[in-house]
Amino acid sequence: MYEDKRPCKLISMLRIGIGYDSHRFSPQRTMWLGGVRIESEQGLAGHSDADAALHALTDAILGAIGAGDIGELFPDTDPRWHGQASSLFVERAVELASEKGFGVINCDLTIITERPTLGPYKAEIRKNIARLVGISDDRVGVKAKTNEGLGWIGRGEGLAVIAAVLLEGKNQLKKTPGPKGKRSR
Numbered sequence: 001m002y003e004d005k006r007p008c009k010l011i012s013m014l015r016i017g018i019g020y021d022s023h024r025f026s027p028q029r030t031m032w033l034g035g036v037r038i039e040s041e042q043g044l045a046g047h048s049d050a051d052a053a054l055h056a057l058t059d060a061i062l063g064a065i066g067a068g069d070i071g072e073l074f075p076d077t078d079p080r081w082h083g084q085a086s087s088l089f090v091e092r093a094v095e096l097a098s099e100k101g102f103g104v105i106n107c108d109l110t111i112i113t114e115r116p117t118l119g120p121y122k123a124e125i126r127k128n129i130a131r132l133v134g135i136s137d138d139r140v141g142v143k144a145k146t147n148e149g150l151g152w153i154g155r156g157e158g159l160a161v162i163a164a165v166l167l168e169g170k171n172q173l174k175k176t177p178g179p180k181g182k183r184s185r
């Protein structure tokens with residue numbers, strides 16, 4: 001059996017989170033993904049700007065710190081969030097994580113849609129997400145893939161995004177010194 005001899009405090013410094021979001025396509029809406037305006041015949045239906053990438057990312061961060069989900073923090077019944085840029089949700093989630101002593105190490109997103117083609121936007125989305133969560137571009141992954149024509153995504157009814165994030169506790173080692181006489185290596 002694998003025996004993990006690392007002090008627990010090292011493990012407790014890391015938090016992983018996953019987020020998922022989907023939105024239906026809607027004509028007469030502007031499409032936003034990762035805070036970037038996407039040229040498309042149709043946008044995404046939703047109460048806010050319906051940026052599914054930033055919603056999934058927000059949920060991943062909230063999940064990592066056990067702070068509920070985007071629907072609890074920003075209910076779509078609240079007129080304050082109507083038409084709101086979803087960057088605000090990410091910024092609030094990062095703020096909550098920071099209040100709990102955590103900062104983002106990296107994040108990784110997969111956008112699943114048949115159209116539009118997102119290749120030309122991936123670099124800009126990465127850059128924008130990196131700025132929002134306060135890390136460098138090379139710590140942000142943005143992938144785009146189709147659903148091979150399968151199901152509701154395949155029929156072009158909407159799109160989905162999966163986001164994963166890793167958070168790191170700040171200064172927690174200083175608060176919890178290791179066993180007596182042993183120095184952490």
Ligand SMILES: [Zn+2]
Pocket residue numbers: 021022023046050051052055
């Ligand atoms: Zn959403």
